[in-house]
Amino acid sequence: MEKYSDPNIFKSFNPSGEIIIGLAIALLLIVLAIIVGILAKRADPLKPSKGLLKLAEWAVEKLDAFTADTMGAGFENFGGILLGIVPFLFLSFTIGITGLPTPMNNLAVPLSLALVTFILIHATSVRYTKWCYFKRFVDPIPIFLPMNLMSMWAPLLSMTLRMFGNAMAGWILISLINTSLESISASLFSFMGSGVSSIWFVPIVTPVLHAYFDLFSGFIQTLVFVYLTAERPEDLEKETVYVSRKEAM
């Protein structure tokens, strides 16, 4: 108990830069959502919207169409969580362009994002299939219970490591190339003095690397995460059909 009454406990809270940037992105998106909400309440429905509201309307329309297309009927209300996850994912992958630390380089951020999807999938599964949810653990025969319990965690692990590995690989490659280019430039232009000799090659090569590893890879990873979130309930749908067929019999 003594630990919790210590007044210095908040001073020992010392998050890394990745966590701070992640929280800042989340805060920015929350503020944007509040602004869009106020704008949407004040807007005149008879006039065409413009500016930020138009962008928000476009995003909602697209994601609703995507959800209806991929997940089918009965899952329309999933557009909301996708609209919450997509901007955060895309911003946290692409924030590396500005030189700030990418939140995905800290394992805690992709793990928590994957945990959101994991819990969502299982909660939806319980909600739609009720007690038949537990049937998946003894799927062919009850002996498979330990194996099914183990394989339940595989999607969580693969989703986490996919995002973390992609961001980390890009970051390591970019910093490796930058370091080597710096030393090449420093040895070629050594007559200029130690301050300015190492800056000549990096700005030429870095934009290409950032465009591929941050923008393109971030876009693809966001797409894949959204698809995986949206695609999972497909086997759920089969279960639901199975349940309803059994009830009809």
Next chain:
Amino acid sequence: MTDIGLKAIGAGLAIISAGASSIGEGNLVAKAIEGMARNPEMYGKLRSSMIIGCALVETCGIYSLLISILILFVL
């Protein structure tokens, strides 16, 4: 032979599986484009499932990359 040299050999061996993963990815894209050429009206659906498949296949390569990073920097 020093410890660092052995670590480098281990990391190099771990990244070999990325080659297998990229062969699989190449097969996937080749087949997808074949399907697109035969059936151009399915272009959109084939492209999106191709991207998902690529990402799923790529995961194996990323695992090997993570293992080699762990060998180099953590071990």
